[in-house]
Amino acid sequence: MREMFESTIDRLLADHVDPALISRAESGEWPAELWAAVEETGLALATAAEEHGGVGADWGDAYVLVRAAGRHAAPIPLAETLLANWLLAQAGLEPLAGAATVADGRGLNMQRGAVTGRLAGVPWGASVRHTVTVTGGQSPQVAVLIDAGASATPGLNTAREPRDDLTFTHVIPEAMAPLPAHLPPDVVMLGGAMIRAGQIAGALERLLDLSVLYANDRVQFGKPIAKFQAVQHQIAVLSEHTASAIAAADAAFSAEGEGLSAFRIAAAKVVASEAAGAGAAIAHAVHGAIGFTYEHALHYSTRRLWSWRSEFGSQAYWSERLGREACAAGSAGTWPAIVSGGFSAHVR
Amino acid sequence: MSLVSKFVHTELPPDAEALRQEVRTWLATELAGMPQVLRAQSWMGFDAEFSRRLGAKGWIGMALPRKYGGHEMGFFHRYVVVEELLAAGAPVCAHWIADRQSAQLVLRYGTEAQREKHLPPICRGESSWCIGMSEPDSGSDLASIKTQARRDGDGWVLNGRKLWTTNAHNCHYMIALVRTSDTGAERHKGMSQLIIDLSLPGIEIRPIRDLSGGEHFNEVTFDDVKLPADALIGAEGDGWEQVIAELAYERSGPERILSSVALLNTLIDAVGPSPTAAQAQAIGRLVGRISALRAMSIAVxxxxxxxxxxxxxxxxxxDLGVGLEQELPEIAQLVTDIEPRVGGGAAHAQVLAYITQMAPSFSLRGGTREILRGILARGLGLR
Structure with missing residues (x-):
């Protein structure tokens, strides 16, 4: 399924996403035509259950969709919608028609079936109709909130992607079901970190392509700068970061079993976040002044990397979490955890 | 498909994974009480008896055909065994090179007679091999080697010198890249690989002390060494291509991630179960990177x-593995207040001292970082 997904999404995004479209999205315009094209392919429902009209794809297949969205800097919540519909499928709820988003709702207060509280920095929170969240407390619920029922404070990340605060006051979810036992209460953090790692891998692929092209094209001292060893080695390091992010994210998306692998996701977000910063720095160094202009397309990718690396847990958050587990497990438990992809089976 | 896309996630198959617990149990007994600082030597630790016992278990030459003493168990079975050996710090040096690459080379390019002669002892863990590449005037510029074998009847006469040959003083055979004809400007031609029996007359092996006082690498001098016809492995003149193919085995294995894992282990235990945020972040970052590198290594x-x-x-x-391994001692001193100690002291202090001193060699063996990045750049279309 990967190949079919990849060729479909790549063609679609290549056809629709260009600097003009991204710029319009940055100034607040919802790219309706692009989203409609995505919906037409059915890919927005890739992770939705088959009995509900979805494709029923697992994350291993959906990885290429998320990565392609990152590669093309597509200014739409495709990855968020995939995560939202996957969560709904896990909880036995119907998928959402149209674009959706996700938020960690452990801070929400649920009383008599109504939700009160604030969701911070929700991707496209005010642009899409629905937010899928997982509430906190003793019996966490997967809940579908209608964003029109919230008061929204708009916010933007460095790529000027909407990151809105949504405040709900006694809002009754449109749909709700208990969080299934195989999913942890922080499943939105995990899923969110996973999709951001996948998008980072894609954006780094774009940086690598752009940097190789530019270095071969730009002539200084009478030859393409690609012929200078210092430049070659910088781009070689960029390729290493790109490959690391691709592999680490692939491992997270491809984890077997139902649910998500917290260990592999933590590792992927740690590695991808570091690669994002280092990779963006190299790409800008290679591109020189032209890469610092708004006119050149490089920044559409680098500005995304500078935010995606921090969203759904920064490198500090995930490395600390992983490190605390390693220290609790001791050296005897750490290697087995690396091999099996999780501490839980080996601690205690 | 772009080069970076070739790291497609690969799970070790269940039948290979099934071996893991057996290996761990066996190693727990074999290595019981072995100090961390010896475990830190990893694949530089030489113990011929250990290699024989490992061979008797059937864990050397695992992927080789049965008729040559192998076990036809597939590449991933070997991967599982090897990474468990390294993670435990087993002394694998006596069979390491033979198992990793020499046996592959003999299987791929050797004649039937060469296979029958060399592969069974390798599988039994009785035959130690080293690789002769660098010379006094040829390091990174490997194609400039001068060691020469000229035809002498059916056989060869070898003259020249190999340098920095790891473990030559303990080995039975060297696979050396040598010149077999003068090709003038075509410097990548005219080279061949020879299997050299290191017990032959005219060979002098002189260990070279490294900065820590250890003796692991050597200068090997060849003075009119008479070699039989079957010393040639593969086709005469194809040495360069054969060496390049061999490097894929040499550069991607779990030892590129795990040769300093002993320091991560002692660091974790020195920090203990209640780390500061900075310690947890540093350790978590290392665990994440090792995990990602392992995924890449398995994909390869x-x-x-x-x-x-x-x-x-x-x-x-x-190159990524070297970055990780050389950074490990730097990170260790960044997040703990423990002095390195030689010849005694706490486990972490000793391992820190050992790995800190060995770290410069990580970017020498298997190619310098500059050479590696040059290869990457060429693949990317920059050269």
Missing amino acids: AGQLAAGESPVWEATCVK
Whole structure:
């Protein structure tokens, strides 16, 4: 399924996403035509259950969709919608028609079936109709909130992607079901970190392509700068970061079993976040002044990397979490955890 | 498919995973009480008896055909065994090179007679091999080697000198890259690989002390050494291509991630179960990177198992692995207040001292970082 997904999404995004479209999205315009094209392919429902009209794809297949969205800097919540519909499928709820988003709702207060509280920095929170969240407390619920029922404070990340605060006051979810036992209460953090790692891998692929092209094209001292060893080695390091992010994210998306692998996701977000910063720095160094202009397309990718690396847990958050587990497990438990992809089976 | 896309996630197959617990249990007994500082030597630790016992278990030459003493168990079975050996710090040096690459080379390019002669002792863990590449005037510029074998009747006469040959003083055979004809400006031609029996007359092996006082690498001098016809492995003049293919085995294995894992282990235990945020972040970052590198290494193993020659990908893994391993002692001193100690002291202090001193060699063996990045750049279309 990967190949079919990849060729479909790549063609679609290549056809629709260009600097003009991204710029319009940055100034607040919802790219309706692009989203409609995505919906037409059915890919927005890739992770939705088959009995509900979805494709029923697992994350291993959906990885290429998320990565392609990152590669093309597509200014739409495709990855968020995939995560939202996957969560709904896990909880036995119907998928959402149209674009959706996700938020960690452990801070929400649920009383008599109504939700009160604030969701911070929700991707496209005010642009899409629905937010899928997982509430906190003793019996966490997967809940579908209608964003029109919230008061929204708009916010933007460095790529000027909407990151809105949504405040709900006694809002009754449109749909709700208990969080299934195989999913942890922080499943939105995990899923969110996973999709951001996948998008980072894609954006780094774009940086690598752009940097190789530019270095071969730009002539200084009478030859393409690609012929200078210092430049070659910088781009070689960029390729290493790109490959690391691709592999680490692939491992997270491809984890077997139902649910998500917290260990592999933590590792992927740690590695991808570091690669994002280092990779963006190299790409800008290679591109020189032209890469610092708004006119050149490089920044559409680098500005995304500078935010995606921090969203759904920064490198500090995930490395600390992983490190605390390693220290609790001791050296005897750490290697087995690396091999099996999780501490839980080996601690205690 | 772009080069970076070739790291496709590969899970070790269940039948290979099934071996893991057996290996761990066996190693727990074999290595019981072995100090961390000896475990830190990893694949530089030489113990011929250990290699024989490992061979008797059937864990050397695992992927080789049965008729040569192998076990036809597939590439991933070997991967599982090897990474468990390294993670435990087993002294694998006596069979390491033979198992990793020499046996592959003999199987791929050797004649039937060469296979029958060399592969069974390798599988029994009785035959130690080293690789003769660098020379006094040829390090990174390997194609400038001068050691020469000229035809002498059916056989060869070898003259020259190999340098920095790891473990030559303990080995039975060296596979050396040598000049077999003068090709003038075509410097990548005219080279061949020879299997050299290191007990032959005219060979002098002189260990060279490294900065820590240890003796691991050597200067090997060849003075009119008479070699039989079957010393040639592969085709005469194809040495360069054979060496390049061999490097994919040398550069992508789990030792590129795990040769300093002992320091991560002692660091974790020195920090203890209640780390500061900075300590947890540093350790978590290392665990994350090792995890990602392992995924990459297994992806390359999958390509090798499929008969591909993932030279670019293996080079990528090697350079990333060196970065990790050389950074480990730096990170250790950044997040703990423990002084390194030689010849005694706490486990972490000793391992820190050992790995700190060995770290410069990580970017020498298997190619310098500059050479590796040059290979990556060429693959990317920059050279």
